[in-house]
Amino acid sequence: MKKLLxxxxxxxxxxxxxxxxxxxxxxESWRNDDxxxxxxxxxxxxxAKYPDxxxxxxxxxxxxxxxxxxxxxxxxxxGDLITCxxxxxxxxxxxxxxxxxxxxxxxxENYPQVAKxxxxxxxxxxxxxxxxxSVSHGFMYNKDIFKExxxxxxxxxxxxxxxLEKIKSDGNYTPLAIGTADTWAIATMGFQxxxxxxxxxxxxxxxIISGDExxxxxxxxxxxxxxxKWGDYMASGYQAQTYPDSQNLFTLGxxxxxxxxxxxxxxxxxxxxxxxSAFPPYKPDGQSECFVDDHxxxxxxxxxASKNPAESKIFLEWLTSAEFAEIFANEVxxxxxxxxxxxxxxxxxxxxFISWKDDCATTIRNSVHIVGRGExxxxxxxxxxxxxxxxxxxxxxxxxxxxxxxxxxxxxxHQ
Amino acid sequence: xxFPLFDTIRISLYTQNLMGENMDxxxxxxxxxxxxxxxxxxxxxNWSWHFWNALKNNTYFFLLHVSIQTPIGLLIxxxxxxxxxRFKHTYRxxxxxxxxxxxxxxxxxxxxxxxxxxxxxxxxxxxxGLEHIYQPWLGLKGPALITxxxxxxxxxxxxxxxxxxxxxxxxxxxxxxxAKIDGSGPMTxxxxxxxxxxxxxxxxxxxLTYVGNYNAFDLIFAMKSLYAGPEYSxxxxxxFFYRTFFGFQMQLGNPTMGATVxxxxxxxxxxxxxxxxxxxxxxxxRYQY
Numbered sequence: 001m002k003k004l005l006x007x008x009x010x011x012x013x014x015x016x017x018x019x020x021x022x023x024x025x026x027x028e029s030w031r032n033d034d035x036x037x038x039x040x041x042x043x044x045x046x047x048a049k050y051p052d053x054x055x056x057x058x059x060x061x062x063x064x065x066x067x068x069x070x071x072x073x074x075x076x077x078x079g080d081l082i083t084c085x086x087x088x089x090x091x092x093x094x095x096x097x098x099x100x101x102x103x104x105x106x107x108x109e110n111y112p113q114v115a116k117x118x119x120x121x122x123x124x125x126x127x128x129x130x131x132x133x134s135v136s137h138g139f140m141y142n143k144d145i146f147k148e149x150x151x152x153x154x155x156x157x158x159x160x161x162x163x164l165e166k167i168k169s170d171g172n173y174t175p176l177a178i179g180t181a182d183t184w185a186i187a188t189m190g191f192q193x194x195x196x197x198x199x200x201x202x203x204x205x206x207x208i209i210s211g212d213e214x215x216x217x218x219x220x221x222x223x224x225x226x227x228x229k230w231g232d233y234m235a236s237g238y239q240a241q242t243y244p245d246s247q248n249l250f251t252l253g254x255x256x257x258x259x260x261x262x263x264x265x266x267x268x269x270x271x272x273x274x275x276x277s278a279f280p281p282y283k284p285d286g287q288s289e290c291f292v293d294d295h296x297x298x299x300x301x302x303x304x305a306s307k308n309p310a311e312s313k314i315f316l317e318w319l320t321s322a323e324f325a326e327i328f329a330n331e332v333x334x335x336x337x338x339x340x341x342x343x344x345x346x347x348x349x350x351x352x353f354i355s356w357k358d359d360c361a362t363t364i365r366n367s368v369h370i371v372g373r374g375e376x377x378x379x380x381x382x383x384x385x386x387x388x389x390x391x392x393x394x395x396x397x398x399x400x401x402x403x404x405x406x407x408x409x410x411x412x413x414h415q
Numbered sequence: 416x417x418f419p420l421f422d423t424i425r426i427s428l429y430t431q432n433l434m435g436e437n438m439d440x441x442x443x444x445x446x447x448x449x450x451x452x453x454x455x456x457x458x459x460x461n462w463s464w465h466f467w468n469a470l471k472n473n474t475y476f477f478l479l480h481v482s483i484q485t486p487i488g489l490l491i492x493x494x495x496x497x498x499x500x501r502f503k504h505t506y507r508x509x510x511x512x513x514x515x516x517x518x519x520x521x522x523x524x525x526x527x528x529x530x531x532x533x534x535x536x537x538x539x540x541x542x543x544g545l546e547h548i549y550q551p552w553l554g555l556k557g558p559a560l561i562t563x564x565x566x567x568x569x570x571x572x573x574x575x576x577x578x579x580x581x582x583x584x585x586x587x588x589x590x591x592x593x594a595k596i597d598g599s600g601p602m603t604x605x606x607x608x609x610x611x612x613x614x615x616x617x618x619x620x621x622x623l624t625y626v627g628n629y630n631a632f633d634l635i636f637a638m639k640s641l642y643a644g645p646e647y648s649x650x651x652x653x654x655f656f657y658r659t660f661f662g663f664q665m666q667l668g669n670p671t672m673g674a675t676v677x678x679x680x681x682x683x684x685x686x687x688x689x690x691x692x693x694x695x696x697x698x699x700x701r702y703q704y
Contacts, residue, residue, distance in 0.1 A: 063640070067661045067668070092667055179531075181554050183642050237531025239554025239645060245532055376461050377666035380642075388646055393556060409461055 024054040025311050026079030028072070030065035031298070033267065037331035045327055046318055053311045073098040073303065080306040081315065084129035084299035086118035087368045093301075094121070094128040100304040101126045105313065107320025115338035117369070118296035129299030130316050133328065133335035136262040136353045137193035137293045139282075143275040145173055145256045153279045157226055160282040164233040167256045175233035177255030179241020180390050183383040189259040190227050191386045192293055192365045194281040198223040201291035201363035209370050211413025215403040222284065224396035228389050239391055263297075265334035265349045278349055280356045294362035296338065374410035381406040420681070427452055427674035445671065452675040462672070468647055469655040470683075472560055476651060477628040479564040481621055487568075488575025489617070493605060495576070496583040507580070511573035518570075522637030525566050529553050553638070556648045563649055567634050575620045582613040615699050622691045629684050632657065652680045 027038075038057040046055060058079055060068050066089050072078035073093060082099060084090040093099045102108070103126060108116070111131050119129035141153075149170055154160040167175040180186045198219045199205065207213030214220075235241060235249065250258040251271040258264075260278070268276065283290055300319060302312050318324060322341035329337050333347035336354060345351050367379040385402050388394030394402075407414045429445040430452065456462045491510060495503050513521065528535055531551045540546045552558040586609060594604045632653025635643055641663045643650035658666070660673025 063663075088667060179554075181644060182640070183644055235532055237549075237551030237554065240529065240531050240551030241554070242526065242530075245530060249532060373667075375666075375669065380663070380666050383642065384646055387644065391554075391645060393646065406461070 023052055023308060023311050024056060025081060025308055025315055026056045026058055027081040027083065027300070028069055028079040029057060029059050029083040030062040031083065032059040032062070034332050034335075035059055037328075041327055041331045042324070045323065046315065049318070050314060053314065055315060069093075070098075073305075076305060078303050078305075080303050080308050080312045082129075082301050082303055083132075084119055084301045086296050086299065088373050090119055090129055090299070090301065091121065094126070098304055099128045100302040100306070100309070101128055102130065102302065102316065103127060105130070105316060105320075107317050110320050110339045110341060112338070112340060114364070115296055118364075119299045119301065122370070129301035130319050131296060131338040132298040132300055132319065133332070134294050134338055135297045135335060136295070136356070137189065138260060138262070138278045138280050138353060138356070139193075140250070140258045140260045140264065140268065140276050140278045140349070142173075142250070142253060142256050143277055144253070149256075151256075154282055156285045156287075157282050158285050161229060164257070168233055174235045174249060174255040175257060176230055177246045177250040177258045178230070178234060179238045179243070179246050180387040181240050181245075182243040183387040185243040185246065186227075186390055187379075187383040187386040188365075189261055190230065190390065191223070191382060192295075192367075193259055193261075194226065195223055195366065196291035196293050196363045197281050197283045197287065198226075199366065200289070201361045205363055205366040205369075208366055208407075209413070211411075214414065215400045215407070216397075217400075220400050220403075221396050224386070224389050224399050226284075227386060228392070228396055231390050231392055234390075262334040262336070262350065262353045265347060265353070266332055269333070269347065269349065276349065278352050280360065290356075290360035292356045292360045292362055293365060294336070294357065295364045298335065371407060371411060374407075376406050376409070378403070378407055423674045423681075424678045426671055427678045429671045431669070431671045452672055453679070456672070456675050456679065465647065465650065465655055466676070466679075469650045469652050472649065473629055473631075473651045475560060476564050476567075476631065477625060479561065480568055480624050480628055483565075484568040484572055484624065485575055485617065485620055488572050488620070489579050491572070491576045492579035492583055493609075495580050507576075510576055513570045514573040516570070518633040519637045521566065521570050522634055526553070526638055529562070554645055556645050559639075559645060560649045563634060563638060566638075567631070570634075575624075578616055578620055579613060582616040583609060586612050611700075612702055615696075615701055618691065618695045618699060622688060625687045625691075626684055629680060629687070652676070652683070656680065 029038075035057060043055045043057065047053070056079075065083075066085060069078060069082060070093060073082070073096075078098075082093070084093075084099075090099065094101075108127065108130070115131040115134070116127055117124070119131060120127045145167070146152075149166060151163050151166060154163045164175040167173055178186060178189060196204070199207070199213070200219075204213055204219070208215075231238065235255075241249075246255075246258065247264070247267070249255045251268060253272070253274050280290060280292060300316065302309065302316065306312050320339065322339065322343060325337035325339040325341050326343040328335065329343055329345050329350070330347070333345065333350035334353070336350075337343065345354060365379075367382050371378045381403050385394060385399035389396055389399045404414065426445075428447060428449055430448045431445045456466050491506075494500060495507055500506075527533065529552060531554070537546055537549045540549050550558065552562040590608060590612075591604065594608045599608065629652055631651050635649055635651055635654050636657070639649050641654060641658050643654045656673060656676045657663075659676050660668055660670055662668030
């Protein structure tokens with residue numbers, strides 16, 4: 001017992017020394033999926049240049065990250081670098097004085113303005129996180145099943161549903177691997193996936209912010225009507241199907257199409273033993289332009305109370321380099337660096353996702369910038385109504401009206 | 416103990432800028448607004464819908480527990496306390512076992528058991544040709560709350576069982592022997608001799624269930640996440656509080672409104688306990704053996 005106690009004391013000593021050691025930069029992150037990439041590739045690459053700065057990548061469970069990191073910042077025991085959620089969650093941290101302003105950090109000129117918007121104040125006078133990566137949406141499909149059933153890639157809404165109908169009538173596979181038990185999954189990978197094609201990308205997103213467009217407009221109702229038809233092609237009992245269930249359904253080869261975000265590429269390429277690829281979100285019949293979501297998802301900022309500000313800044317500056325962009329894009333495929341550097345990506349599915357941006361205009365999710373701020377929050381309302389529509393417990397018209405009403409509750413341009 | 420409670424009530428009288436900017440006319444991020452938060456919570460549709468919905472679900476959750484868990488606990492305890500039963504220690508341990516399991520594990524387990532893709536009810540029902548009555552119970556608006564209540568009842572039925580069992584064992588043999596001599600059968604003895612003697616324990620169990628249920632949070636969180644889906648049909652006061660106070664995903668937390676929800680929950684529990692104290696505990700007859 002005594003021995004155990006002394007070992008414990010010894011260990012806690014060692015750890016506290018380790019933490020206090022000058023030049024150790026601790027990164028707070030929710031990306032535990034990427035921990036290997038950080039520990040084995042990214043940090044060693046950084047240390048090859050700056051051997052004196054020790055970097056520790058420390059993760060929290062994703063859905064508790066926001067709450068835990070703000071509690072840590074308030075309590076003064078957060079790491080030096082804080083991985084930033086886009087928009088308001090991080091803006092709040094900055095407003096409280098917990099994130100340092102990064103104005104004048106060299107290397108910030110390597111990003112387009114739309115990338116910096118996610119971590120700037122509304123008037124763009126301050127930037128507080130270095131943009132890191134974006135994610136895209138689309139549909140992944142099982143190439144073997146498509147070959148077996150002789151299917152071709154659908155481009156329009158009616159082609160999409162005729163493909164689903166063929167898979168369904170064959171009867172061996174679930175056409176669409178997605179469920180509604182995790183409401184964020186269906187809203188993000190359904191609504192925000194095909195949505196930009198319906199609301200014309202940035203035009204519709206800015207229209208919602210300015211109040212010129214409403215969720216009761218016909219193109220939003222058409223979008224919800226299209227989603228309402230998905231239910232027929234999902235696994236039976238999809239109302240209780242969770243996000244991990246859907247992932248397994250697809251990676252086990254039991255489902256043909258998986259409405260997705262590009263972040264899945266990384267885990268799927270490790271787990272699926274069949275060939276898969278991706279096709280872009282389908283367009284309403286008769287529309288020629290296409291739009292894809294390229295959502296600014298991860299940034300990284302500095303704790304204002306950091307004990308190692310100089311070392312942290314060196315690390316942040318290194319993050320803006322082409323070297324980091326290339327390692328990151330290849331080690332964490334599916335997260336696309338926001339830098340303007342041109343880089344090589346080797347993963348074929350990630351390449352496919354990136355290629356859409358050549359032909360299609362990009363946009364970000366319509367529910368986060370400015371309109372994601374009030375109570376109730378638009379994003380949460382969309383999660384609720386979209387899952388209701390797909391479950392068939394809410395009509396597309398009611399869903400549009402509910403989303404509009406929630407916005408009108410606090411947002412003057414919609415009142 | 417007392418300080419956080421009163422501080423919560425104090426915070427519920429303030430409002431706060433969610434973006435962390437200072438409030439008008441003051442240097443602090445919070446401003447005093449009296450009972451406005453309570454007024455908003457009960458009347459403004461955006462809050463009140465969630466509040467009444469959570470309260471309604473919670474009441475339903477409690478009624479299911481009281482009307483199913485307590486009688487089953489009593490029944491099992493009655494069986495276990497009968498002298499002729501063999502292996503009673505084994506049964507007792509097995510029935511109490513789930514109460515010692517982590518809720519996260521129980522939630523995960525039942526999510527898998529009831530899964531629409533790899534669950535087992537379909538197979539079991541299929542064996543007897545009833546697979547058409549299988550439904551994705553956890554994903555449907557009506558059945559979801561009932562299903563979760565039943566899981567919680569299953570897990571914690573050991574606790575009333577233990578309490579009742581201990582109370583039943585406490586009844587002196589002389590009383591039971593006297594009943595036997597008077598010609599009372601097992602049923603009559605149970606209802607007219609044993610039950611009145613353990614009635615205070617039954618009351619205690621009901622109020623423990625009441626307090627536990629209105630504070631419940633973990634099982635919903637483990638099984639349905641903070642969205643208490645589908646469409647908030649499994650939302651309880653605990654999950655509603657957590658969403659309000661800490662925020663979730665893109666929604667920023669609102670600590671002052673969260674404190675209002677917490678204080679209201681405290682009020683509801685206090686009311687229940689007071690009713691128990693004055694309407695039940697002071698009137699029920701206690702027997703000294």
